[in-house]
Structures are given as C-alpha cells and as structure tokens.
Amino acid sequence: MKNYLILFFSLVLLSSCEENNSNEINIYSKRHYQVDIKQYENFEKLTGIKVNVIKAGDDELLERLKNEGQNSPADLFVTVDAGKLQKGVEMGLFQKIQNETIDSNVSVDLKDINGYWIPITYRARLVVYSNERVKESELSSYEDLANEKWKGRLLVRSSSNAYNQALMSSLYANLGEEMVTEWSTKVVNNFARDPKGNDRDQVKAIAAGQGDIAIVNSYYIGLLLSSEKQAEVDAGNSVSVFFPNQADNERGAHINISGFAMTKNAPNKENAIKLLEYLTGEEAQNTYVNNSYEYPANPKVKPSEIVQSWGDFKRDKLDLNALGIFREKAIKVFDNTGWK
Numbered sequence: 001m002k003n004y005l006i007l008f009f010s011l012v013l014l015s016s017c018e019e020n021n022s023n024e025i026n027i028y029s030k031r032h033y034q035v036d037i038k039q040y041e042n043f044e045k046l047t048g049i050k051v052n053v054i055k056a057g058d059d060e061l062l063e064r065l066k067n068e069g070q071n072s073p074a075d076l077f078v079t080v081d082a083g084k085l086q087k088g089v090e091m092g093l094f095q096k097i098q099n100e101t102i103d104s105n106v107s108v109d110l111k112d113i114n115g116y117w118i119p120i121t122y123r124a125r126l127v128v129y130s131n132e133r134v135k136e137s138e139l140s141s142y143e144d145l146a147n148e149k150w151k152g153r154l155l156v157r158s159s160s161n162a163y164n165q166a167l168m169s170s171l172y173a174n175l176g177e178e179m180v181t182e183w184s185t186k187v188v189n190n191f192a193r194d195p196k197g198n199d200r201d202q203v204k205a206i207a208a209g210q211g212d213i214a215i216v217n218s219y220y221i222g223l224l225l226s227s228e229k230q231a232e233v234d235a236g237n238s239v240s241v242f243f244p245n246q247a248d249n250e251r252g253a254h255i256n257i258s259g260f261a262m263t264k265n266a267p268n269k270e271n272a273i274k275l276l277e278y279l280t281g282e283e284a285q286n287t288y289v290n291n292s293y294e295y296p297a298n299p300k301v302k303p304s305e306i307v308q309s310w311g312d313f314k315r316d317k318l319d320l321n322a323l324g325i326f327r328e329k330a331i332k333v334f335d336n337t338g339w340k
Helices: 002-020 034-047 058-071 082-090 100-105 162-175 177-189 199-207 218-225 230-237 269-279 282-289 327-337
Strands: 024-029 050-055 076-079 117-130 213-217 239-242 255-263
Touching: 024 058, 024 269, 034 050, 034 269, 034 282, 058 076, 058 082, 076 082, 076 269, 082 117, 082 162, 082 255, 100 269, 117 162, 117 199, 117 218, 117 282, 162 177, 162 213, 162 327, 177 327, 199 213, 199 218, 199 230, 199 239, 213 218, 218 230, 218 239, 230 239, 255 269, 269 282
Parallel strands: 024 050, 024 076
Antiparallel strands: 076 255, 117 213, 117 239, 117 255
C-alpha cells in the first residue's frame, strides 16, 4: 500500500511537471483588440504552441496574480498602459526579461530601463481639431489647452480613464504639482461638456458640432478612417491630427505603450519568450500597425499608410515608468480640480 501511494504521488508530480512544460502559454490580458486574436493564431500555426487568454481589467488581473502566487498559471501579463506595468513591478509580480532578440527588436527609448516589461506598440495622446472651426496655427502644446480661447470647446473622456491618468502623470512628472494643478483647473473650465464616452465619441462630438478640439489616442483616428461604418469614416474625416509640444525647445508629444511582462512564476517561460520574440519581430509588428493603427515598437517597421500620412513627430522621452510612479498624485490632481 505504501509503495502504491508513493507511485501515485510520483505520477501526480510527473504530470504536474509535464503540464508546466506543456505546449502552451497562458496570458492575462487587458487588451481587447481583434488583432491580438490574429497574432496568437498566427503564432500557434507557426510554432504549434497554444495561446490561452484570460481577459479582465488591469487591477483585477494584478490582484489575481498576487493572490495566486506560486500557483498562478499565468506566464505573461499584457496591458495598454506602462503605469499598470510599473504597478505590477512594485507589487513584485514580474521577473526581468533578458533576451537578445527581443532587445534588438525594440526601440531603445520605449524600453523599460529596469528590464521588467517589453513594449509591443505605442500610441500618442494627441489633439484632434475641427477642419471647419479650428486652424492648425491655433494649436501648440498640452499646456495651451488651458488657454481661455478654448473655453466651451474642449472634449475629453473622464478622469477615471487610464489614458488620461497616464497623460496627467506625464504632465505631473514634467511640470510639477503646482503647474499641473493650475493647468487642470483651467482645462476643466474649457470643457464643452462633462467628460463622457470613449475617444471615438469625442471625435464624433466634434463632427456633430458639440466641441471643436479633443484629446484622443492616435490609433482611434486610424480605426475611424478605416471603419466599415460610413458615419465613423465621416467623423474621422471631419478632423485633423495635431501632435503637441513639437517646437525645438519642447519635450514632444506624450506617448504610452502596450506591453508584456513575464510573471514571476511563469510555468511556460520558454514558450512565452518565443511569443515575445515573434510579437516584436517584423512580421507581427506589421500585423499590428495595419490592423490596430498603433505605432510599432520595432524601429524597422513603418506605421500604416493612414498613420504615416500624419507625418513624423517628436515623442516625449520621459521614462515611461513615471506613468505609474506619479499615478496616485495625478489622480489627486483630477479630484482636486473637479475633472470628473
């Protein structure tokens, strides 16, 4: 009986080890884009490695990783915000990623200086403006959005949105508390309406004459212009794109990334590395830019034709971890200035 039990538990342990070296990858994902499904399917056809995805909000997934500890099945965590990646690092949930192929595939200024996460794409949080009611020469910087000339004309989504929180974090890091608080107070006074909806809705509101300028992520314009719905194409064509803070003495436009982190106890680490090599490679990067209209993390790959038509821009070289480090302070600025 004793020998039987030893054999039984040995088989259970062996089975567990085999599962941990199985032909799969488990991803906890905040991303919700169709292009991701296509990427994972292409990778599976190429390698035979199955990609399993669990989707939820950033905070929910991070808390799940924390609670699961060493028993977590997750190999990778992916999100659309460097600030949330930094939060996971602070929680001790990730391990460093060291791989020459991945490292060589990614632009230097997009990388985590501490090596805990890998960018796959990036986007600019830019200003779009009505082609009928605004001249490009009227625009200059994020700071200028506080100017009284925009009173009752500015559209933007709520302060609870991670994209706005990242923008405010970058402004806090670049300008300091006093200046960013004053800026936010004046920007709130310029709102055309209470913040609501997503970035597409801000553009549609400009097309409907409810405001004249809006703060949006760059890829949403690409999605509108390539939409199968004529109303969305019309909305996209009703505005033009403007990259703030482009003068010689200015820092450049705020950007954020979509990125992957390797979980601390990843059971399928080798497979996960193969996926990251693939996703940062030229084939997958071209798939991203031509489907999601994000900018590529790989400098050898060009953006989609729609995005290229907007021209090159100078991007803020702020350490992207600052988008997490200053997040709580940024949220307090929103609260203190009445940005709903």
